[in-house]
Amino acid sequence: MSRLLLRRARLGGVVQDVLLDGGRVTAVGTDLAAADVLDLDGAVLLPGLVDGHVHLEQWAAARQRIDVSAAGSAAVAAALVAAALVAAALPDGAPGGFVVGQGFRDALWPEPASAAVLDAALPGVPVVLISGDLHTAWCSTVAAHLLGVREPSGVVREHEAMEVFARAAGAAPAVVDRWVFDAAAAAAARGVTAVTDFEYGDLVTDWARRAALAPGGPPLRVRTAVYVDRLEATIAAGLRSGDPLPGVTDAVAADRLRVGPLKVFVDGSLGTRTAFCDRPYPGLTGPEAHGLLRTPPAELARLLRRAADAGLDRSVHAIGDRAVAVALDGFAAAGVTGRVEHAQQVHAADLPRFAALGVVASVQPRHAVDDRDAADLHWAGATARAFPYRALADAGAELVLGSDAPVAPLDPWDGIAAAVHRSLDARDAWHPEQHLDLDTALAAASGGRRGVQVGDVADLVVVAEPPATVLARDGAAGLRTTQVLATLVGGRTTHRSAALG
Template sequence: MTDSTPDGPPDVLLRDVVLDGAHRDVLLSGGRVAAVGDRLSAGAVAGGVVVDAGGAVLRPGLRDEHVHLTQWATARRRVDVSAAVSARHVAELLAQAAPAVDGLLVGHGFRDALWAEPPHRDLLDAALPGRPVVVVSQDLHTVWVNSAAAQRFGVTEPSGVLVEGPAMDLIAAAGDVEADVLDGWVLAATDAAAARGVTGVVDFEYAPPGDWVRRTATRPPGVRVRVGIWPEFLPGVVEAGLRSGDPLPGLLDPLTRDRLRTGPLKLFVDGSLGTRTAFCHDPYPDVEGSAAAGAAPRHGLLRLSPQELRQQLRRAHDAGLHLAVHAIGDAAVTVALDAFEAEGVGGRIEHAQQVGPADVPRFAALGVVASVQPRHAVDDRDACDVHWAAGVDRAFPYAALLAAGAEVVLGSDAPVAPLDPWDAVASAVHRSLDARPAWHPEQHLSLDDALAAASGGRRGVRVGEVADLVLLARDPAAVLADGGPDALRRSEVLATLVGGAFTHRAGV
């Protein structure tokens, strides 16, 4: 995401920013950083603006390398059941919220990995008789419906619980609203991301790329968007001759063409830890009441055979598409790395939540990026200790990957975790959200490394680089030193610029 804006915004002279610990002026021109100096002349700003930053800290813009923007935009309007401690508690929360919601009642955020009683349609029927109810798990790999919703969406599973592909299909159907309404939600979501310093995302929403062309007909998104391609839509992308990094066809506005580009092909090797379908070398223990009981073998679910994966990688690579492979369990990571090696191509592994020691150095050796979501390590620590007890030392090995030379990039998997890079950075440098000690602190990243992983590898602002930038009220190191990870999560963003254009401006 280092594209410059061909018909860029007016020049901007940022007066008095703190850069590398010193007060500087920074000139932005043509979508890039044009000059850095002690006192640049305002006369150098051709038809642009001069902004007094008042000593704000200037840093590279932040990125979220793995989001589901439509799901995140929609989840912000669903009933939050993430606080539920049981299936019955979910039903109670939904019943309390139901009077304020018209039509289909959709909840989001349940985590059933440690529940004694599994989700079942009967629990929802008792709490909300006759009202169609759909409840989406926090990891987006499980969906739970009552009888009324089962009839509406054609669900025949007696428990009302679906996992993996069928669950994702139903989630998409439950989120079916008028296109103009949904487009407004998603564009507003990009603005909310910009307000947290985000300048670019990789969107892995399950939708045709043309949806983005439609929704940006009126204005560009608030961030750069690389639009992920799912296998179902690959034939049309190949037929159109689109390669990763190309603007989507049909975009007329130069600014929108610059911000909206073709992303990587996304492939699934396995499922998720929360659904107990991540494909692992060690078997899952028998857990009473598991929602996924009988849904997958005890080692998890292999969603693509090694041969099918290799064929998909080769086809996409030959078509000029970058490759992003979802692999969470350590056995799935091995399958993915083996396929990259066999085909002689690089790419990304999305999540890499459990990695065997022998596979850690293979990321760097094969040119495979580890696209990880640090908040998952914090949220899933208890589930890991139970379901991955035999391999917990292999879970979320961020420091080990970085030490072995791998390129590590951070994301959120929103709405699974907040679309907020400060949350990701804070979770990477300290793996705890409560008073308990950090979970496996040997895998913490330094603040500098975490910020670089959240900024596309950039560790500073240099002349000639794209002007994707963020202005902060305080230096992150000072924030962390004074207030710890929680304060870092609340970092104050004063302004965000994409290609030299303000996408958020609140304090300068």
Template sequence: MPTGTVATGTVATDTVLLRSVRPLRPGCDGLGDPVDVLLAGGRVRAVGAGLDPGGAEVVGCDGRALLPGLWDHHVHMAQWALARRRLDVSGARSAADAVALVAARMATAPPAAGEVLVGFGFRDALWPDEAHRSLLDPVTGDTPVVLVSGDLHQGWLNGAALARFGHGGHPTGRIRESEFFAVVSPALQDAPTEVLDGFVADAVAAASARGVVGVVDFEAPWSLPDWRRRIAGGTTGLRVEASVWPDRLDDALATGLRSGDVVEGTGGLLTAGPLKVITDGSLNTRTAYCYDPYPAPPENPLEHPCGLLLVPPAQLRPLLARAHAAGLTAALHAIGDHANTLVLDAFAGTGARGRVEHAQLLTADDVPRFAGLGLVASVQPEHALDDRDVADRLWAGRTGRAFAFATLHRAGARLALGSDAPVAPLDPWIALAAAVHRTADDRDRWHPEQEIDRATALGASFGVVDGSAAAVVVGAPADLVLTDADPTSCDPATLRAMPVAATLVGGRFTHRAGV
């Protein structure tokens, strides 16, 4: 059988017989005995031992695990595609470290005249020194430089970039939240459409190689037209649920599409998603909206000691009500505990349905409201590991109710796992591993009481298409992943780096290596 990665958009034979696989059992409680699985017409048509292939292509699978394909329930796809090509400053442990990385790039591969040097991934909350434009200017000169924070909520700009993006008089070069969003989109996404689409196609192929069959894309301001174009151009490796942001809500409503509607002409790959609203900031940027203030020295108090509320209830509720009346669900970003309370209040007050994105810090009273309101807690487990040290400092005394996945699950909330790529890599195995084992290094697990079991984590990583059960059963969509190890029982390190042998979307191979 052929080996290697199959290019996105490869056309498969009409039927495929997967010979000798061990399907995940319903309930995600382990793998079944080896059987054959026949795929035809985009669905599972038969499951049993010794199936007659008829005219199907027979693929020997040697007893590998077969699971429903994985979804990443929170990505920013264009930003992820771009971040994969940007200067990586995530390893900087100080502002001086970041400047040294910029200086090295300027010396070895400076951008062409007029281009912006963009770096990604700095996390400054624990730095011993302060990021400032005056540190960048001596090593960058007239080249505009924008360093994007790892949480996507702030940027560090040099003088040339500040002038270019309308902030020439800014005293520090640190731009946060709404002002920075205006720089990121569209100012930093100025690659020609065909170039950016090529970057996205590469990112889709990489996701397919990790067993991903679908993503919920929260790229601003409305990614549905972009995905319609990309799918028509051959980028068909994933199913995509495309969200819309408030400033394009009128355009989305004009289409008449409701959340979950399939977009015609996309082969069933593209559906209309929710309305996305960012209501507060982030932990690392110290703008997540909390009841308690962030620690700060008296001589240098924070301008917003409890964080920032970006969309207050007086704006949020009418927006939710309008979307709900038009058939759109909502995906509301809330990280701080006060922001989460206000978001839950808005859902309760409008009757809107949907998801809370992140839900990183919660009060005890708010936890049961998720299930009571029928809301999904869309969480990103790798953030708990990335942010553990920051949370210990900035949310001291409150981390027992931070990233509270087990508490939410016990209270009946439905969880959906994601990456928030590029904040964390678009790799669902990383999210799974972080959800069930809260450390990725040699340190003790961080708040292990908030770990969830494998079955819960796997169930929160599947995408239920047209109501079908998330299991390999007759009639289920043939969105599948073959793995070399058993994800229900392997050690955490193997789970995090899970070897994927093949991925199929609608019975069509989007990745194939070793089978």
């Protein structure tokens, strides 16, 4: 790998040269030399941004689907789909396949989603709508019949919903791969250098196939999650977290594509009212009034121990306060560390357990602003412990920021903005006591790095202005539109703006 000199980079207010060699930062100073030079002309050099939780194939596909995220009711969602089909000149809906929409959030709807609503607006059309939180699938009658969905309402949740997504929303691998590379390039243009991909399926095989599509593979580092149904096959193949994906022969791609963690679900989501909580959901009775416990404690501990013994990292999906407690109990019982994904509601007594157990809180700040109204309704009286980012940080927990794309946009600046100011509109910030300071948010979005140091991996992002300057002048809205001039992964440029020259 050739040496690259980043000339006139602004580091902490000082303009210096930065030399990259062998994929690392090897020198910082003045009057450095190299054959290849990229003049930053005083632009700001920061550690590369890392999205700790994405569903990359779903995000890539969502960019192609009908957007129903603005729907305030089931009828409006159906009307949005019908209007999109007319605009696309597809009066019969989906020749040869399903019509797929993305992003509905029904937690505040006046009436429930149902097949009948879709049938009335789109008679005879096989429609599948995917919820914004990826935990619910809503099918028309024709789609339900084709997919074997027996629920009369056409609405299924959790694992069954994910199976519906996989069957109805899939495209040919070559098409999906093109979408994924386009989405990865868009992420690189926002400064993303690495992601953990929690897409449901055989990610090892999928990403090994994609490695051959372009020199060096994707413009990002990708860690591929392993779901429970593939745990034993992964162990039998001898794969450990951090290993290059088997069959990848391109050296750069092999460096970028690595086996990631085991993913285990403890509960569902707030939007689907399946997050496992101490308080029952308003108006619900019976065994699911408190949400769903998807993995019992003893089985969780067994899975975590099994993964650790095989050299696999551990990530546990837990959103409700009871689910987070179960997840932490599971780590303690197994005697291993790992990550809690989401941690959207945490009891005060559980906050210090993250640091004590060495468990990372992998959180998605945009969810706090997207779900504030749903939380006020369905977690009434318990929102003081909802999305408790400042409390986790103050308790010593290591924070990792992500998007959960397509639940939120794959744009770390959006997540950083939501972390430092919890509002998207003219309303006051929601529970501002849980704001993170900018330095903490940036570090949590940068793999824990707080600056560019000699010896660091050369995963870097160049921005036009210091983020603190942008925040002070333009507020959180300004952070969302941060101008990214260049992105580098392992010292190789994955994005370069024309504005850089």
